[in-house]
Amino acid sequence: MDNSNENAGLSSSDLKNSGSSANPEVWVDEYGDYLYRYAFSRLRDTNAAEEVVQETFLAGIRYRERFTGEGAERAWLLGILKRKIVDHVRMRNRYDRDGKSDDSNDPSSQLFNQQGNWKNGAFAVTPDDQLESQEVWEVVRGCLSHIPAGQADVFVLSVMEEMDTDQICKELNITPANLWVRLHRARLALAKCVGTKWFAEQEVSQNA
Amino acid sequence: MPNDQKISELISKSLSATLTNDQQRTIDEKIAASQQSRNYAKLSKMINDSLSDVGKRSRDGDTSVAPGLSADAALRMKQSIRLEAARSSQFGITVTGAAFHDSAISSTHAMIQQLPISSHADERSLKSRFTLTRELGKGGLGTVWLARDERLLRSVALKEMNADAAEHPRAWERFRREAEITGRLEHPNIVPLYQFGTDETTGQPFYAMRFVGKRTLVDAIEEYHDKKIAGEDVTMDLHRLLTAFIGVCQAIAYAHSRGVIHRDLKPENVALDNFGQVIVLDWGLAKVNDGNETEGHMSGVPLSADSSFTKTMAGEVIGTPLYMAPEQAAGQLDKVDSRTDVYGLGAILFAMLTASAPHQNSSVQEGNAVPIAQLLKQISGGATPRPRDYMSGIPADLEAICVKAMQFKPHSRYQSAAEVADAVQQWMAGRSERRQKYSNSRSEARELRTAMMSAVRDLERNVRFMSSLPPIQGIVNSIAGRRDDEQSVLRSHLSVIFSGLLKTNCDFCAVSFAKADGSKFQELVRIERPIDDVSNVRSIPASRLVSGNLTSCMKKALAGKPDEVFVALSSECPDPTTASWGKSPTPLLAATVPVFDDETEEPFGFVRIEASLERLIENEIRGRFHAINRLYVLDNDCKVLMQLDSSGSRVKANDGQSMSSIAASWDSVVPMLKLEGEFVDNQDHAFYATRIDLVPGRYSLALGLCLAEKQTK
Numbered sequence A: 001m002d003n004s005n006e007n008a009g010l011s012s013s014d015l016k017n018s019g020s021s022a023n024p025e026v027w028v029d030e031y032g033d034y035l036y037r038y039a040f041s042r043l044r045d046t047n048a049a050e051e052v053v054q055e056t057f058l059a060g061i062r063y064r065e066r067f068t069g070e071g072a073e074r075a076w077l078l079g080i081l082k083r084k085i086v087d088h089v090r091m092r093n094r095y096d097r098d099g100k101s102d103d104s105n106d107p108s109s110q111l112f113n114q115q116g117n118w119k120n121g122a123f124a125v126t127p128d129d130q131l132e133s134q135e136v137w138e139v140v141r142g143c144l145s146h147i148p149a150g151q152a153d154v155f156v157l158s159v160m161e162e163m164d165t166d167q168i169c170k171e172l173n174i175t176p177a178n179l180w181v182r183l184h185r186a187r188l189a190l191a192k193c194v195g196t197k198w199f200a201e202q203e204v205s206q207n208a
Numbered sequence B: 001m002p003n004d005q006k007i008s009e010l011i012s013k014s015l016s017a018t019l020t021n022d023q024q025r026t027i028d029e030k031i032a033a034s035q036q037s038r039n040y041a042k043l044s045k046m047i048n049d050s051l052s053d054v055g056k057r058s059r060d061g062d063t064s065v066a067p068g069l070s071a072d073a074a075l076r077m078k079q080s081i082r083l084e085a086a087r088s089s090q091f092g093i094t095v096t097g098a099a100f101h102d103s104a105i106s107s108t109h110a111m112i113q114q115l116p117i118s119s120h121a122d123e124r125s126l127k128s129r130f131t132l133t134r135e136l137g138k139g140g141l142g143t144v145w146l147a148r149d150e151r152l153l154r155s156v157a158l159k160e161m162n163a164d165a166a167e168h169p170r171a172w173e174r175f176r177r178e179a180e181i182t183g184r185l186e187h188p189n190i191v192p193l194y195q196f197g198t199d200e201t202t203g204q205p206f207y208a209m210r211f212v213g214k215r216t217l218v219d220a221i222e223e224y225h226d227k228k229i230a231g232e233d234v235t236m237d238l239h240r241l242l243t244a245f246i247g248v249c250q251a252i253a254y255a256h257s258r259g260v261i262h263r264d265l266k267p268e269n270v271a272l273d274n275f276g277q278v279i280v281l282d283w284g285l286a287k288v289n290d291g292n293e294t295e296g297h298m299s300g301v302p303l304s305a306d307s308s309f310t311k312t313m314a315g316e317v318i319g320t321p322l323y324m325a326p327e328q329a330a331g332q333l334d335k336v337d338s339r340t341d342v343y344g345l346g347a348i349l350f351a352m353l354t355a356s357a358p359h360q361n362s363s364v365q366e367g368n369a370v371p372i373a374q375l376l377k378q379i380s381g382g383a384t385p386r387p388r389d390y391m392s393g394i395p396a397d398l399e400a401i402c403v404k405a406m407q408f409k410p411h412s413r414y415q416s417a418a419e420v421a422d423a424v425q426q427w428m429a430g431r432s433e434r435r436q437k438y439s440n441s442r443s444e445a446r447e448l449r450t451a452m453m454s455a456v457r458d459l460e461r462n463v464r465f466m467s468s469l470p471p472i473q474g475i476v477n478s479i480a481g482r483r484d485d486e487q488s489v490l491r492s493h494l495s496v497i498f499s500g501l502l503k504t505n506c507d508f509c510a511v512s513f514a515k516a517d518g519s520k521f522q523e524l525v526r527i528e529r530p531i532d533d534v535s536n537v538r539s540i541p542a543s544r545l546v547s548g549n550l551t552s553c554m555k556k557a558l559a560g561k562p563d564e565v566f567v568a569l570s571s572e573c574p575d576p577t578t579a580s581w582g583k584s585p586t587p588l589l590a591a592t593v594p595v596f597d598d599e600t601e602e603p604f605g606f607v608r609i610e611a612s613l614e615r616l617i618e619n620e621i622r623g624r625f626h627a628i629n630r631l632y633v634l635d636n637d638c639k640v641l642m643q644l645d646s647s648g649s650r651v652k653a654n655d656g657q658s659m660s661s662i663a664a665s666w667d668s669v670v671p672m673l674k675l676e677g678e679f680v681d682n683q684d685h686a687f688y689a690t691r692i693d694l695v696p697g698r699y700s701l702a703l704g705l706c707l708a709e710k711q712t713k
Helices: A012-017 A025-043 A046-062 A073-099 A133-144 A149-160 A165-172 A176-207 B004-016 B021-033 B035-060 B071-090 B097-102 B105-114 B169-184 B217-229 B235-257 B303-312 B338-354 B372-381 B396-405 B417-467 B470-480 B487-504 B552-558 B576-582 B613-621 B666-676
Strands: B130-138 B142-149 B154-161 B193-198 B205-210 B270-272 B278-280 B508-517 B520-528 B547-549 B566-569 B588-596 B603-612 B630-634 B640-645 B678-680 B687-695 B699-706
Touching: A025 A046, A025 A073, A025 A149, A025 B035, A025 B071, A046 A073, A046 B071, A073 A149, A073 A165, A133 A149, A133 A176, A133 B035, A149 A165, A149 A176, A149 B035, A165 A176, A176 B004, A176 B035, B004 B021, B004 B035, B021 B035, B130 B154, B154 B169, B169 B193, B169 B205, B217 B235, B217 B270, B217 B338, B235 B270, B235 B278, B235 B338, B235 B417, B338 B396, B338 B417, B396 B417, B417 B487, B417 B508, B417 B566, B417 B588, B417 B603, B417 B613, B417 B687, B417 B699, B470 B487, B470 B508, B487 B508, B487 B520, B508 B552, B520 B603, B552 B566, B552 B588, B552 B603, B566 B687, B588 B613, B603 B613, B613 B630, B613 B640, B666 B678, B666 B687, B666 B699
Parallel strands: none
Antiparallel strands: B130 B142, B142 B154, B154 B205, B193 B205, B270 B278, B508 B520, B508 B603, B520 B547, B566 B588, B588 B603, B630 B640, B630 B699, B678 B687, B687 B699
């Protein structure tokens, strides 16, 4: 999560903006949408995404002297944002853990019978290979908000943010075993949710 | 072959980690064979790819992954950026308390030049920012003002260094350090520092912090004790005080985690507002303890410098020996560590419980103030003060927390401020649970009292009914020679009825009908339950029936009106008929009713039921109490009649012993029982007692319930 090494995907416009920290107010117009989309796709919550973006800008002002001007300003801010997202997830995780345990939200009982084999119809529908990636994402995004936040968050950090096991465990103060359980449950629940939604939509379009 | 669930786990794992060849083969085989597993694998992969893809696209700035920022949010952000940027450009990067945390303290000097302050009597104002309103307080090192921040239009507290202190080079260091330490500690329960600067004319440093009002823990403690003395319900006040105390503990625990020791904890240094906010003030004596990140900036002043400084600033340092830990009073600065603050926390708790400072008693001797040097000597060598020496009625467990925090030897205290907070929190949680249990047990005890009294009423009703049975008058008539009925037949009828009564009431020991003549009595029918075989009931043959002199209780019963039942304990009038029970330590409860000759209307004799008090109590008590640790039933002389343990089993070890010899505190309970009929332990919720007036005015039982693990002494 080092803020200086975030250079993936630099465009020419990024480089053009390099060193334009003289007026932070233009940051909102320049990078607001970009950072917000990034944050929203990770946090799935408007308020949370706005909050981390605002914090990113304010931290940017406070730490402006640390921005060396090397590399893009957008990438520098993204580095701060990524840190803020992890902080936010940690807070939300801690709060959530106090309330209800994610460990109790196990989708297995809905999917497997007592012998540990698939229940009839658990995954009866074969996914369509021809789906547009945007279509899949719309469904996945909807499903992410239906599974427990503690599971969704580790899944996002692991797959979207590509954080490794050690990092996630350290940031969220959980054990690797707990992380694996959460990831697996997230995958099961998401697959179930996506499968069901997809099937329902197919039915609707066929009937229409 | 593993089941589907195991396969699903392997599929999940394959998406985040590399599988072994064996595992991969297992999955492949299973997927080939099972449609559902194949579908799950496919869906999972699709989801994984989708997320990973969106992750990349959002990094690249793809606008289709999510909607952009709303116009409202963008506006809000611009405003806050403008504010923050304005603040930071005005004062460089070190503006707020947070700045001490974020940036290098070494930039303090740069800031001092940027923050001029003019000095003209009490109406001075910092050119750019502050107007002094009035003086709030003055210490050896500095004066605290209430000031107005003209830029943000809010009240702040502003501490500036006193002119005389400013002549001392150490004071500069101390003042700067105080500001640095306070600024560095960012915690909701620690006063936030807004700004540090220097007066333009005098060149003396000042700092601005949040104005937290003038109410301190001292006021709250005074209020609590005033209410308590006035007899008001202070449960919630104590709860609020303790909640504030936990806030203080947390602030101190945080400071310790940053290597800072407060060293001057006392109620005066804890500010409270009306909204439950607790703020620890005055970090002027704080010490930076270790060499982590604080070292570079804060331990520039060697500790030895502190001690030399304290000599000159004596007023400030020894202003608070009343709360001081022994190692501090002894001047062993090398031994001062976080556990010195644990002592200080204990001292604050002490003040909450007793309304006195812990060393208050040592500070006065024969009405005169003890010289400071002598007081410090006493503290450094003396025993741990105990709250109970200052005030009675303090919850024992809470006192124990206080005493542990204030142990003479640091290693015997709680080892951290967080431990103190935990202990108090646990006490608070336990207290509400205990209070609930206590209230339940109290209701149970009151129900028992009612049940016992109604059992006596039942006894009275039964004996009255027995005396009205037709065979009774039949026997009376037969003895008077008015009827020819065979007396033995009537007696056997009566025996049958009496036996029936005894069989259905297992606490009854005997039922009898006797004739009285002058000062003598002669039993005519008697059914009794053998002491060694309670399930049996036997009729006493005529040859074994007892006669003798009327006892005082019999006389009193015979003197009564028809249907008037006289109830007495066997101990009140020893009785030859109860000889078979005489060896039993259990008292009997006897209900006697006179029998009149219906013809002559003269007293003829009496019917009497004797019940075993012990069994009567046992019947009523069974299953009635939950969550008690020990139950005592005491007789009229407060000797143990019966004792039950937490499982409801009889414990006979103390039977017959006086309660005072079992629980020393019992003697203080007795007057309450006599006066009020019950003893309620509002402090510890550990013991409850109630009086059961079995024979009003003559014989009472006492019921004692211990709820806590230990008996409070």
